Amino acid sequence: MHARLSTETLPDLPPSVVRPSYDRAAVKTGIVHLGIGAFHRAHQAVYTDAALGAGDTRWGILGASLRSSDTRDALSPQDGLYTVSVRDGAGERVQVVGSVGKVLVAPEDPEALLQALVRPETHIVSLTVTEKGYCHDPASGELDESHPDVRHDLAHPDKPRSALGFIAEALNRRRLAGATPFTLLSCDNLPANGATLHRIITRFASRRDVDLGRFVADTVHCPSSMVDRIVPATTEADRASVAAAIGLQDSWPIVTEPFSQWVVEDDFGAGRPAWDEAGATFVRDVxxxxxxxxxxxxxxxxxxxxxxxxxxxxxxxxxxxxxxxxxxxxxxxxxxxxxxxxxxxxxxxxxxxxxxxxxxxxxxxxxxxxxxxxxxxxxxxxxxxxxxxxxxxxxxxxxxxxxxxxxxxxxxxxxxxxxxxxxxxxxxxxxxxxxxxxxxxxxxxxxxxxxxxxxxxxxxxxxxxxxxxxxxxxxxxxxxxxxxxxxxxxxx
The missing domain is CATH 1.10.1040.10 (N-(1-d-carboxylethyl)-l-norvaline Dehydrogenase; domain 2)
Known part of the structure; x- marks a missing residue:
């Protein structure tokens, strides 16, 4: 049985395995990511890992699962580390990614996630919650005000269930404290995902409080982005092959393809990582x-x-x-x-x-x-x-x-x-x-x-x-x- 991937066992990796080149202990948390599934860990977290490696350690990721504890249970014993196996017909390239630190499970402790979102050092809140996570009408792009999670979160704003509910409550607390709002970065497959998210969260916030709605409409940046990488679900065979490649057990490695693309509207309210140096493309119109x-x-x-x-x-x-x-x-x-x-x-x-x-x-x-x-x-x-x-x-x-x-x-x-x-x-x-x-x-x-x-x-x-x-x-x-x-x- 292999030892488990962790900070302590990183030095045991074979020389062929790429691993974090930076001091993870010096990394601060600047990004909270909602919906920390396989795609995020194969895509945005990899770009962020490269940006951290370039020397800007302000942009570590705190992940949040809005439903299940599976990702937290897999990554916490590994200090947030996980393996990305990049495969095609020519072979495999293996990398251990270190940009993700702590992972929270929102239903277990909603207040812990809210406090992370409110911290002044949190400058970006990114999302991969899939199309259904926006609680909207896909045909019109408008907030579905009859959605059960929307109704719950409007009635119980301090104990939200949805991504919208967490975002709105955190923005309200920052507004009342006089703090700068974070940038909202959607990485989901929605048309004009930034504009769509801005419209939905503004409407949701307005349903809570007119002043909050105005604050969101006027101050919150929501750049659009296009993400592209094929990420199949991890299988037991994948876990076995990754363990053989790295000589350690990884409870949730990621398997993906060599191709990766990220096109982002350059509209951030409080800074961003140097993702462009890691291969992302910043444009005016996504x-x-x-x-x-x-x-x-x-x-x-x-x-x-x-x-x-x-x-x-x-x-x-x-x-x-x-x-x-x-x-x-x-x-x-x-x-x-x-x-x-x-x-x-x-x-x-x-x-x-x-x-x-x-x-x-x-x-x-x-x-x-x-x-x-x-x-x-x-x-x-x-x-x-x-x-x-x-x-x-x-x-x-x-x-x-x-x-x-x-x-x-x-x-x-x-x-x-x-x-x-x-x-x-x-x-x-x-x-x-x-x-x-x-x-x-x-x-x-x-x-x-x-x-x-x-x-x-x-x-x-x-x-x-x-x-x-x-x-x-x-x-x-x-x-x-x-x-x-x-x-x-x-x-x-």
Whole structure:
């Protein structure tokens, strides 16, 4: 049995393993991160680790889990240290990351997290809470004031449950103390995530107190950002292979790909780490990069996830190796998505699309289709439906995009192509199950599910071309299955 990764055992790492080059004891906490899951630890925490290594030790990370204690339980005995294994067909590069210090579990002690947020040294509060963590209506981008967590946090502001509740209470305490507000940095896949977060938190704060709402609206900086790295869920096989590579036990290592991109609006109210020296790109307007990534990468990823899962493919790479899938995705990018991506001067869009295909095909990443398929009701509006709206305005076809939507409709019926049950994880799972129960005909399924306004808005259900195109794709999926439908479309 290996000894456990920790500050004490760092010197025991093999020379080939990259490890923190700075004195972790000298690092101050300047960032509180809400939602400290695998993606943050593979992405923003790695950039921050590099910035700390460059000499600015003001920017250590205090992580906070808003639901589960799993990350805290894994990392606390390791002094916050963890391993990042970067893999592709050429091999593996292993790094131990030290930018994360303490990890709190919000439900266990909400006051401890609030005190961390209120500390004057906390200059940035970053978030990876997934789309559903914003307690908003994905179709409109507005606060969902009927959300149970919103209602609870407005009634009990000193004992919040949601990210919004913690942020608003901390900002109120800082306001009353005359302290500078922290910058809010969303790193989630939301359109205009900074502006969306600013709108939502301003509305939430205004519901609490008019003066607090005005304070948030006028003083809180919310830069937008675009994040990009594929991070599969860690498996027991990953833990075993990492232990062999580092000679120590790591309870929660991260496996990821070589590619990493971070584009950030340079709008920080109280300073920031030198993430640009670590590879991040700071720009005035993130929107073109954001739309490019949401529509090309995320839209393709979701389409692959549903079509792949239905056909029995456990991972994205397996789906891409099956007949027709690579051709379908590349043609969807070229013929249906590219026209809906804003031009970026000097950016090699064809090269980017080719890199996406290669990343999806990476055999070293076992990115499960089921993992990507989660929370589809929150993801579809920005990943597929916005692109479809653009195609409708142009009067242009969107057969492959519609197939992605139809695959989601087929997926949420809860049964795959072989008749096996699907564990549908979605905030609207109960409503979707009710809407699809006993339905086996495409027209009825489309009619029932596109009435979910928080997903499809009010406009798409009224578009005959949207209904008919999705219904046609769903009819094929129901009659022939995902594998045969993908092969058919790939030949057209």
């Amino acid at each position: 929107a073109p990069f954001e739309l490019m990534k949401l529509r090309l990468l995320n839209g393709s990823h979701s389409t692959l996830a549903y079509l792949g899962y239905l056909a029995g493919h456990e991972t994205v790479a397996e789906a891409m190796a099956a007949p027709g899938y690579t051709s379908l995705i590349r043609r969807m990018m070229d013929e249906e998505i590219t026209t809906e991506v804003p031009p970026l001067a000097g950016f090699d869009l064809d090269g980017y699309k080719a890199s996406l295909i290669a990343r999806f095909q990476n055999p070293a990443l076992r990115h499960r289709t089921w993992q990507i398929a989660m929370d589809g009701s929150q993801k579809l509006p920005q990943r597929l439906l916005g692109t479809i709206r653009g195609r409708i305005v142009r009067g242009a076809p969107f057969e492959r995009l519609a197939l992605g939507v139809a695959a989601w409709l087929r997926y949420v019926t809860g049964v795959d192509d072989k008749g096996a049950p699907i564990d549908v994880r979605d905030p609207l799972a109960a409503d979707l199950k009710r809407r699809t129960a006993g339905m086996i005909e495409a027209g009825a399924l489309v009619e029932s599910v596109i009435g979910v306004e928080s997903v499809f808005g009010r406009d798409l259900p009224r578009e005959p071309i949207f209904r008919s195109t999705v219904e046609r794709a769903l009819s094929l999926l129901l009659a022939e299955g995902a594998a045969a439908t993908v092969a058919r479309l790939a030949r057209q």
